[in-house]
Amino acid sequence: MTNLAPLARSLGHEAILRKVYEQADLGPLATRLAERAGPRDPAAALDLSTLLMTQGGAMAAEGQAMQRAAARFQRSYEIPHGAATGPRILAFVTPGDFMSNTPIDFLLAGTDAVLILHFVDAETEDLSDLPPHDVAFMAVGEGPQNAAVLTNLCRLLQDFPGPVLNNAPGTILRLSRDRVSAMLQDIPGLLCPPTTRMTRAALTAVARARRFFDYPAVLRPLGSHAGHGLARVCDPDELVAFLSLNPEEEFYAAPFIDYRDAQGRFAKARVVLIGGKPFASHLAVSEHWMVHYLNAAMETNADRREAEAAWMEDFDQGFAKRHGATLQALAVRLGLDYFGIDCAEMPDGRLLVFELDVAMIVHDMDCATLFPYKKPAMRKLFDAFVALCDARSHL
Known part of the structure; x- marks a missing residue:
């Protein structure tokens, strides 16, 4: 069940993103990582991929490609925090952007824990090569790009012999916006607006018919986060404009809820x-x-x-x-x-x-x-x- 070979040591997301937040000069770090990155030093490649993803655009896409390559070179990476005398936490993760996995590295800032990233994907056959650890965490998040990975993890973790936090990949599969709204409808004291998954063709037909199930409505492309593509539409003309600006093929639609406080904020x-x-x-x-x-x-x-x-x-x-x-x-x-x-x-x-x-x-x-x-x-x-x-x- 365990792999006793030394692990590649990564800086981790937290250390790199902290430099970005502090507006540090990233040039020297990028140069050092670029000089080392490759099959002989996959940890440097992994860290360089993180650095590239912080830049957005084409560089972020290049970073994700480099991350996938690093995960092929080696599946496990160690990220020590503090004195590294705390629990060894193995996180099952999959290649992707910063929203693809639970950001455990950020949660360990200022602790003495050791984080071990172990990359899995839809083709992972078994978990026989895991490094020594005290507890595992199923860190793969919900999203269209992760559905096949989570389905595979349902099988891989079914009879896992050790403790695994969030060992519920089937539940996480159901955390899409439309399924969550349906799941939470009957909880007392909670309001989760009903969310519908709609195709471009369906929304186009609605706009042409000059009708909608509920105006104003909030629309967003499937799989988007942090407000990307998010808009409030109040009539069919605004719906047409929204579709012209967002080329995606599937969207979430929900009624707009006015939640302003007494100060209007x-x-x-x-x-x-x-x-x-x-x-x-x-x-x-x-x-x-x-x-x-x-x-x-x-x-x-x-x-x-x-x-x-x-x-x-x-x-x-x-x-x-x-x-x-x-x-x-x-x-x-x-x-x-x-x-x-x-x-x-x-x-x-x-x-x-x-x-x-x-x-x-x-x-x-x-x-x-x-x-x-x-x-x-x-x-x-x-x-x-x-x-x-x-x-x-x-x-």
């Missing part, structure tokens, strides 16, 4: 559930309905940071307590050890869920001067994750 929270317990990740506040942390201008609006700080500091006795029963029912319904939700509080007190995923980015890389309240909240979340891994390794 939209506040969208990211909450992570670890072992069924909720933890605060961030709160993005904006005057625009399409709010994400990267477009909410939190850095330049002190009042928005104050709102997030108050939300985080009061999280256990505030948000988590108000929605405790709903969150507990949600955790029981899914049966996952770790997942995140993007959500908001409705004026009537219900919890509005936009998305549920195991691969949401959770990190502590925001500027400590501007966001001094975030470090303690993220430390609490990270420690809870490592504690869960450590506890499960001793069962």
